Amino acid sequence: MSHDYYFFMDETGDHGLSFVDPNFPLFLLCGVLFEKSELIKLEKNINQFKIDFFKTTNVILHSKEIRKCDGPFQILFDLELKKKFYQQLNEIISNSNFTIIGSGVDKDKHIKKYGKGAKDPYSLSLSFVIERLIFCLDSQDKISTVNIKIERRGKKEDLQLLDQYNIILDRGTYFVSSDRVKTRINKFEFNYKKDNIIGLQIADLCAYPLARHVLFPNEPYTSFDVITTKIYCDNKGNTDGYGLKVFP
Numbered sequence: 001m002s003h004d005y006y007f008f009m010d011e012t013g014d015h016g017l018s019f020v021d022p023n024f025p026l027f028l029l030c031g032v033l034f035e036k037s038e039l040i041k042l043e044k045n046i047n048q049f050k051i052d053f054f055k056t057t058n059v060i061l062h063s064k065e066i067r068k069c070d071g072p073f074q075i076l077f078d079l080e081l082k083k084k085f086y087q088q089l090n091e092i093i094s095n096s097n098f099t100i101i102g103s104g105v106d107k108d109k110h111i112k113k114y115g116k117g118a119k120d121p122y123s124l125s126l127s128f129v130i131e132r133l134i135f136c137l138d139s140q141d142k143i144s145t146v147n148i149k150i151e152r153r154g155k156k157e158d159l160q161l162l163d164q165y166n167i168i169l170d171r172g173t174y175f176v177s178s179d180r181v182k183t184r185i186n187k188f189e190f191n192y193k194k195d196n197i198i199g200l201q202i203a204d205l206c207a208y209p210l211a212r213h214v215l216f217p218n219e220p221y222t223s224f225d226v227i228t229t230k231i232y233c234d235n236k237g238n239t240d241g242y243g244l245k246v247f248p
Contacts, residue, residue, distance in 0.1 A: 003035050003036065003140075003141065003144045004035070004036040004144065004145070004147070005033060005034065005035055005036070005137065005144055005145070005146040005147070006033070006034045006036065006039055006146065006147050006149065006199055007031050007032070007033045007034075007133055007146050007147070007148045007149070008031065008032050008034075008148075008149050008150075008197070008199035008200045008202065008203040009029060009030065009031040009129065009148065009149070009150045009151070009200075009203055010029075010030055010150075010151050010200055010203035010204040010207050011027065011028060011029045011030065011122070011125075011207060012027075012028050012030070012063075012204075012207040012208050012210075012211045013026050013027040013028055013104075013211060014027060015027045015105075015120060015121045015122040017107060017110070017111060017118055017120070017121070020107045020108055020111070024211075024215065025106060025107050025108045025215075026104050026105070026106055026107065026211050026214055026215055027104065027105045027107060027121040027122065027125065028102055028103070028104035028105075028125070028207060028210060028211040028214065029102065029103050029104075029122065029125035029126060029129055029207075030100065030101075030102040030203050030206050030207035030210055030211075031100070031101045031102065031129050031133060031148075031203060032098050032099070032100055032101075032199060032202050032203045032206055033098060033099040033100075033101065033133065033136060033137075033146070033232075034097075034098045034199060035097070038096065038097045038098060039098075039198075039199060041096070042092070042096045042098070042198065042199075042202070043198045045092045045095075045096070046061070046092060046198050046201070046202075047198075049088055049089065049092055052088070053075070053081075053085060053088075054072055054075075057196075058196065059072045060193060060194070060196055060201060061089075061201040061204070061205060062193075062201070062204060063204050063205050063207065063208045064208075067208075069082075086222075089205075090222070090223070090226045093202070093205065093206075093226055093227065094226050096202075098202070098230060099136060099230060099231075099232050099243070100206055100210070100227060100230045100231045100232065100243055101129050101132045101133055101136060101231075101232050101243050102129070102206075102207070102210045102231070102243065102244050102245075103124075103125040103126075103128035103129045103132075103244075103245040103246075103247070104125065104210075104211060104214050104244075104245070104246045104247070105121035105124055105125060105246075105247050105248075106214075106246060106247070106248070107121060109248050110247065110248055113248050114248075120160070120164075122157075122160070122161060122164070123160070123161075123164040124247055125247075126161065126164050126165065126168070127164070127168055127173050127174075128173075128245045128247070129245075130165075130168055130173065130176075130181065130185075131173040131174070131175055131176050132232060132242065132243065132245065133146065133184075134176045134180055134181060134184055135175075135176075135242075136232050136243075137184055144184075145183075145184055145185065145186040146184060146185055146186060147186050147187040147189070148185060148187065148188045148189065149189050149190075149191055149197060149199060149200060150188070150189070150190055150191070150200075151190070151191060151192075151193060151200050151203075151204075152190045152191060152192050152193075158190055162188075162190075165188055168181060169181055169182060169185075205223075206227050206230075208223070209221060209223035209224040209226075209227060210224070210227070210231075210244065212224065214244070214246055231243035231244055
């Protein structure tokens with residue numbers, strides 16, 4: 001039986017190689033994979049959550065603004081409300097059924113290892129993520145296709161990314177043939193943040209905890225605990241190289 005799948009991607013950290021932030025030397029691309037009926041359930045729950053806290057569904061959940069209590073999230077300066085907000089949001093994410101596939105590039109190590117030959121972290125991460133997305137779909141069923149939605153960043157960056165995607169379509173990746181990619185991927189679309197796409201907001205909410213876990217694996221972090229069981233893994237539960245690939 002064929003299912004419709006949706007894969008939403010967002011990033012955290014800066015992908016440029018001319019500057020490396022010593023406090024956050026990582027670029028990470030995070031994708032979240034939903035089967036259509038699960039996505040509909042989540043959208044309903046998130047919209048209700050937004051109405052409960054903001055009296056409207058127009059607020060866009062954005063990890064950085066939430067952490068800094070910026071914009072509409074200034075309400076989180078009320079600590080009692082903040083506690084409730086996180087409890088409910090974590091509960092919705094925890095009870096939702098989706099799979100996380102992320103790929104990070106440690107820019108420091110990348111530059112030291114490859115020097116001037118260092119490839120763009122975004123392009124590298126995209127290849128790894130799409131490759132593992134195909135493996136993950138294969139493990140779920142053999143015929144379903146997926147629609148990929150990705151957040152727009154800027155005209156130049158989006159064109160660069162589209163070029164990289166077309167290269168993957170034409171040549172495949174190291175482990176996946178171009179035919180396999182073409183059969184599985186139905187659409188590859190860019191969306192604006194203002195389009196208020198809930199799947200993209202979930203990708204954004206998962207990207208930062210994932211990156212933080214890569215940078216500080218021994219530091220406890222509740223937001224990571226909430227998503228850890230959703231990371232794509234092998235049958236022994238290993239996520240390294242499966243749902244979480246860090247390069248080099």
